[in-house]
Amino acid sequence: MKSRKSWLDKFRSKGETEQAKLNRIKAEILAEDAEPHANKTSRRSFLTRLGVGATLAALAGQAFAYLRSLKPNVLYEEPQKFKVGAPDQFGEGGKFLEDKRLFVFKERNTFYAISASCTHLGCTVKMQKLNQPKKVRTRKREFEEQYEFHCPCHGSKYYGDGTNYAGPAPRPLDYFKLEVSPDDGQLIVDMSQVVDQNFRLTV
Amino acid sequence: MQAKQSIREKANWAWGKAIWTWLPASDREAGDSIVRNFLLHWFPAKVSRESLSWNYSFWLGTISAILFLILTVTGTFLMFLYVPSVERAYLSVKDLEYTVSFGWFLRGLHRISAHLMVAVVFLHMVRVFLTAAYKNGAAVNQNRPVNWIVGVVLLLVTLFLSFTGYLLPWDQLAYWAITVGTNIASAAPVAGEWMRFILLGGNTIEQNTLIRFYVLHCFFLPLIVLALFSYHMWRVRKDGGLACVDKEALAQKKEKVAPIKSKTYSLLGITSGVTVHVETSLVDEDKHTVQSSPNLTRRLLLVTLATLAVASILTFIFHAPLEEPANPAITPNPAKAPWYFLWLQELVTITTFSIGGFTINGALIGGIIVPGILVAAAILWPYFDKSPARSTGVWFAKERRRQNMIFLLVVLFILVLTIVGTFLRGPYWNFYWPWESWPEMPRKF
Numbered sequence: 001m002k003s004r005k006s007w008l009d010k011f012r013s014k015g016e017t018e019q020a021k022l023n024r025i026k027a028e029i030l031a032e033d034a035e036p037h038a039n040k041t042s043r044r045s046f047l048t049r050l051g052v053g054a055t056l057a058a059l060a061g062q063a064f065a066y067l068r069s070l071k072p073n074v075l076y077e078e079p080q081k082f083k084v085g086a087p088d089q090f091g092e093g094g095k096f097l098e099d100k101r102l103f104v105f106k107e108r109n110t111f112y113a114i115s116a117s118c119t120h121l122g123c124t125v126k127m128q129k130l131n132q133p134k135k136v137r138t139r140k141r142e143f144e145e146q147y148e149f150h151c152p153c154h155g156s157k158y159y160g161d162g163t164n165y166a167g168p169a170p171r172p173l174d175y176f177k178l179e180v181s182p183d184d185g186q187l188i189v190d191m192s193q194v195v196d197q198n199f200r201l202t203v
Numbered sequence: 204m205q206a207k208q209s210i211r212e213k214a215n216w217a218w219g220k221a222i223w224t225w226l227p228a229s230d231r232e233a234g235d236s237i238v239r240n241f242l243l244h245w246f247p248a249k250v251s252r253e254s255l256s257w258n259y260s261f262w263l264g265t266i267s268a269i270l271f272l273i274l275t276v277t278g279t280f281l282m283f284l285y286v287p288s289v290e291r292a293y294l295s296v297k298d299l300e301y302t303v304s305f306g307w308f309l310r311g312l313h314r315i316s317a318h319l320m321v322a323v324v325f326l327h328m329v330r331v332f333l334t335a336a337y338k339n340g341a342a343v344n345q346n347r348p349v350n351w352i353v354g355v356v357l358l359l360v361t362l363f364l365s366f367t368g369y370l371l372p373w374d375q376l377a378y379w380a381i382t383v384g385t386n387i388a389s390a391a392p393v394a395g396e397w398m399r400f401i402l403l404g405g406n407t408i409e410q411n412t413l414i415r416f417y418v419l420h421c422f423f424l425p426l427i428v429l430a431l432f433s434y435h436m437w438r439v440r441k442d443g444g445l446a447c448v449d450k451e452a453l454a455q456k457k458e459k460v461a462p463i464k465s466k467t468y469s470l471l472g473i474t475s476g477v478t479v480h481v482e483t484s485l486v487d488e489d490k491h492t493v494q495s496s497p498n499l500t501r502r503l504l505l506v507t508l509a510t511l512a513v514a515s516i517l518t519f520i521f522h523a524p525l526e527e528p529a530n531p532a533i534t535p536n537p538a539k540a541p542w543y544f545l546w547l548q549e550l551v552t553i554t555t556f557s558i559g560g561f562t563i564n565g566a567l568i569g570g571i572i573v574p575g576i577l578v579a580a581a582i583l584w585p586y587f588d589k590s591p592a593r594s595t596g597v598w599f600a601k602e603r604r605r606q607n608m609i610f611l612l613v614v615l616f617i618l619v620l621t622i623v624g625t626f627l628r629g630p631y632w633n634f635y636w637p638w639e640s641w642p643e644m645p646r647k648f
Contacts, residue, residue: 051504051505051508054508055504055508058511058512058515062511062515065304065305065308065309066276066277066280066305066309068304068305069283069284069303069305069306069309070280070283070284072303073302073303073304074302
């Protein structure tokens with residue numbers, strides 16, 4: 001096993017005696033003659049490595065810059081949080097906000113918002129008024145409903161509280177966080193914050 | 204310990220397997236690598252030292268191809284980020300400059316590479332002319348003049364590629380450069396107006412123009428370049444490599460060395476002359492050639508690295524300009540075409556004059572007749588060059604002194620007009636020295 005001599009080794013060898021130094025140099029020369037360039041990285045292989053390394057580094061740098069450009073820093077999308085009007089503009093029951101695909105419900109002095117986006121594949125569900133009130137029992141509660149949500153695409157059906165009971169829908173419709181705007185008292189819906197079915201905003 | 208070593212051995216084995224074609228250990232491996240590696244298959248197994256030398260070809264054709272590659276890659280990414288609509292084009296370029304990470308670099312590198320490509324392709328043409336590399340050597344079945352014509356067409360397509368890209372930022376610079384550029388084209392007799400109408404998709408530069416230029420720029424023209432480039436490279440192989448190889452073959456014939464053994468199975472007496480394959484295999488291989496892998500590939504890698512480095516560094520130095528959004532109501536004064544067409548714009552201006560009541564239309568002379576004659580002359584030149592075959596692949600051959608002088612005069616003429624148009628023309632296309640300041644001009648008319 002041959003060890004590599006670095007400049008540091010040579011620096012360290014200063015302390016040795018003259019005879020020891022001569023012997024060492026002799027041995028080095030003999031080793032070099034027996035197998036030339038075995039101990040050193042040749043200039044050629046160093047430059048080759050430098051070249052290949054520089055190429056890979058350059059390509060990696062360029063690739064990083066190109067790919068990073070595809071991750072948007074600024075989005076021109078509709079905000080997820082928006083005002084939907086003053087509480088007194090809402091009548092008792094549900095109101096469908098078409099462009100936001102959202103239902104806002106008023107029950108006396110409480111408000112809640114349900115997504116109209118079907119949890120199956122994102123079609124817009126329709127609110128179906130029932131001819132007569134229907135008694136419903138879900139895992140969480142028992143209540144009497146006046147309407148249901150039916151999806152026109154693949155036939156998923158939801159009770160009035162958004163709980164799925166038929167069709168391929170995997171989970172209930174989302175409830176979104178509602179709050180009152182401190183500046184003008186309008187309702188604010190935050191579609192980025194999904195909340196529990198029991199969420200009610202009291203105004 | 205044992206397991207560790209075997210993993211290491213396996214890794215070494217896999218690494219060796221992956222790179223042996225690039226770093227062959229023997230002549231046999233070097234020959235094999237050309238056949239076995241898809242990326243190397245279009246190279247010959249052996250290549251002459253002269254054609255590898257830096258100062259015969261200056262590798263200008265290679266650099267053009269590398270620039271085209273850089274342009275293709277950066278262009279593809281730019282296509283993800285650019286919207287070719289009049290309402291959004293400018294805003295998307297502005298976003299590229301200010302909000303997209305490295306967007307300014309992508310755009311800058313694309314622009315610099317495009318400018319460099321125009322310049323390098325032109326210089327490549329100058330090199331080929333001055334070395335008479337469009338001439339056939341002694342072998343039959345060579346057809347270098349055709350490859351020269353393909354090259355001239357590639358230069359024209361390169362110019363058109365750059366020109367169509369110029370409009371896309373949809374700022375004042377883009378809008379008015381294309382206005383001036385397309386107006387020069389409309390001076391062509393009979394078909395000029397019609398050509399401009401079809402190119403613009405109407406009478407003014409509008410949405411139709413933008414989408415036409417976009418599709419031409421991103422799809423149609425690159426496809427043409429790719430097809431022509433493939434043929435260009437194939438022809439180089441068919442014609443026996445760079446023209447300097449012919450010179451070596453001829454020189455060897457003069458030396459009257461003992462004939463070199465070559466494998467030829469020709470129908471003697473039926474074919475006339477010596478084919479390229481035989482002619483090039485007659486060159487003393489040991490003396491004049493080296494293995495393509497790694498000798499050619501190493502230089503190719505170096506040139507690639509250098510081109511990328513230079514283009515990237517220039518991107519940092521020269522920032523891509525973005526002026527105000529395009530506004531047809533405000534004409535900048537002066538309104539200039541892209542720099543590589545400024546010699547034409549200059550020509551158009553200086554060839555417009557009146558003799559008595561008769562006015563000579565500069566756009567016709569400078570925009571159509573002169574460039575038309577130049578392109579036609581370039582295409583036909585190889586067929587009128589009657590210098591002997593020994594001048595093929597020789598820089599400034601004695602026998603071609605007059606031809607080279609004429610060619611260089613034309614090049615000088617184009618360069619001078621380009622420089623005057625770029626640096627010495629101010630408002631109303633008046634002449635100004637660089638140290639003279641331009642007069643204040645009203646911003647609106």
